[in-house]
Amino acid sequence: MAGRQAFKEEKKSRIVEAAARVFARRGVFGTVMSEIAAEAGMGKGTLYAYFDSKEALFFAVFEWLAHKAFAHVTVSVSALGGSASERLKALSDSLMALWVDQTDFFTLVMEFWSASASSHMRKRFKCAFSQAYRDFRDIVSALIREGIERGEFRAGLDVESIAAALVGTWDALLLQSWFDEGFDPLITARDFLNVVLKGMANQGQGRIALDSGSNA
């Protein structure tokens, strides 16, 4: 019984992952259900035993990817110790690395954005995205606040704004690297983060931390 349930879940995952690949390479509207079925190694009809419609499957792919990405982020953040700055750098590197390996899947994100703009599921997507961004910003905010408490960063920073902008920057660098083969988002993100960290640094003590003991 429990095995049966687990079996179904396993099959559902197989479908979602197959669908993710197809949606990524063809786009939502370019994808036909039969290709997903073929990719998943099953008959067209079987898909409908697990998902009500193409849209529902697409949304499931979204949730799956959002979950995966979020798990990646939380793991990255919690795994590393060190100063807030270092943890931000680590987060940045980890995020960029995640996606640079899977540029194919980044196209899915673009599909999701587009779906949030015009699909019938606009509301569901907007809502889910809104939540996802909020969660992500919260993680970054927490890191920044930690840095302020530790005295790494200046007090009086507009924490929320900075968090939102950083989160956005990561998105946007991946986007640019999607358009431009020669663009290296990982390095770009590092360079930029250094500037931002300097901008946030506590003048007196912060510079010491950042410049790693350069003055006396």
Add this chain to the structure above:
Amino acid sequence: MAGRQAFKEEKKSRIVEAAARVFARRGVFGTVMSEIAAEAGMGKGTLYAYFDSKEALFFAVFEWLAHKAFAHVTVSVSALGGSASERLKALSDSLMALWVDQTDFFTLVMEFWSASASSHMRKRFKCAFSQAYRDFRDIVSALIREGIERGEFRAGLDVESIAAALVGTWDALLLQSWFDEGFDPLITARDFLNVVLKGMANQGQGRIALDSGSNA
């Protein structure tokens, strides 16, 4: 003859602008040609006298919007004098203001992203986007370099990276504000830009410039 030509161009514009409105509210795949025709106040068949296909029309909308946005940016930048910092701030404000007024059209941008990922015209879109981002980054790079030359910003900055990241930040803040009604991209952009400017500032003199004469 010349009048005839102008007449055709004028009609083409009418079609493109009508199409932009419809694509924005329905998405590319949700849009049907007849609705564009109705919006443009003409018959469905007429569209095909001006554009070869739906995709061609969609691409024309893209070019039209890219052109409009680029024009806006160049005007903003050239119009304003002042320090590099101030011109960056002005550019930021002007960009945010442009899109905040036209959230509807921001959905078009998402459609374009999605098209660049999966449409049959992927190559054309990627190429055009790549160029558009490059152009935009160049403008920002130029401003930053100007700031370095003037001594406002530190020498040794990774100019290209910062430019790319800033351009991305603006995109990404608009994106977040699309998902989240309560999110104010204009203020967020300002707050964040201040941090970045501080991060770029020339240690000795830059602080003075930034803090605008608040010395103690």
Add this chain to the structure above:
Amino acid sequence: MAGRQAFKEEKKSRIVEAAARVFARRGVFGTVMSEIAAEAGMGKGTLYAYFDSKEALFFAVFEWLAHKAFAHVTVSVSALGGSASERLKALSDSLMALWVDQTDFFTLVMEFWSASASSHMRKRFKCAFSQAYRDFRDIVSALIREGIERGEFRAGLDVESIAAALVGTWDALLLQSWFDEGFDPLITARDFLNVVLKGMANQGQGRIALDSGSNA
């Protein structure tokens, strides 16, 4: 303009009549839209320019046939003079003749009955049928009442019941003749109507009329 409108109506009729033939030979669910299109000599898509769906087209066929049948009845009744008995006989003959010529179309009636029982359009069909039967019964009731007033039929008859039963009998004889090739509904209806007329006859005077002066 008016010509355009008339042209569309004419085309709609062509579709309805083609659909009637196909529905009659295949049944609603056995019918595929492409066969209707072929029968009407047009493309499948064209049907949808005139009717929203298969169901809508089916209902249009129903209305068309109901209208045709009702027109036939009213014409039959009004055309003939004579005693009420004679007019009832004429109506009976005329009805049977109408359908005997078009047994194929009688299968449509069975489809309609079935649709009224189980289709998604159950309500519409029941309502329309209910009205059609009421109208038809009213015509027959009026004839019977006329016969009573003229003294042909007894007073005190249950006019409504008789009308309903007669209407039903005609239906049912056609039904039986559908099942049974050797069954002659026209003769059967005549024979039976004679019995009913005798049953309704005014005892004193009616017998004279019916028996055409046989006793003194």
Add this chain to the structure above:
Amino acid sequence: MAGRQAFKEEKKSRIVEAAARVFARRGVFGTVMSEIAAEAGMGKGTLYAYFDSKEALFFAVFEWLAHKAFAHVTVSVSALGGSASERLKALSDSLMALWVDQTDFFTLVMEFWSASASSHMRKRFKCAFSQAYRDFRDIVSALIREGIERGEFRAGLDVESIAAALVGTWDALLLQSWFDEGFDPLITARDFLNVVLKGMANQGQGRIALDSGSNA
């Protein structure tokens, strides 16, 4: 072995009755096999151990209902004594009562009619219906002939026609009551039958019989 056989028959009946309920509420084409299975309290696959196909099951339902109805009629007729007129009246009442109680099942009859017109099994249905009507007409014919022999009814009646018409009337009144909630088929049938009986009555003696001794 015999027990095994009986067990199978019992299960078959369960399926047929479940199917009858589902066909009645959804129509043949609106019915899905899984709902029948659920209604019968068994798995979908099991149905196919007892019936070759959906159509075969539908036909089995038809036979079951035809058998049930015919049994009802024969019981009604044989159970009652009395004059032919009285037995006809009793038959009429009994039939109407049977169906009025089960309007749901009357929808099945409509499905059968429709199937006889257009199903792949058209021939089987027509044949079976033809036989069923013939059997039923024979019963009524026999009653009428009995009445003629007893002197209740006139000699020279078109017995077959009257039987066919009466059988049809009962069908048709149920049909009308299906369409029209306010319609009472039982009373209508009684009223009408009285007229028909009067029409069949032997002139001299018949009236006495019908008016049951009300002489003046």
Add this chain to the structure above:
DNA sequence: CATGAATGAGGCTTCATTCAT
């Protein structure tokens, strides 16, 4: 025997595109 997961043929419907007027 019983089951229900899997299948894929097939239908309704949409809509980009064409072309006669």
Add this chain to the structure above:
DNA sequence: GATGAATGAAGCCTCATTCAT
């Protein structure tokens, strides 16, 4: 040139039927 009626390819989805367990 402008129109919009006509077309038919193509896709989503359903469901009767099968078959491994």
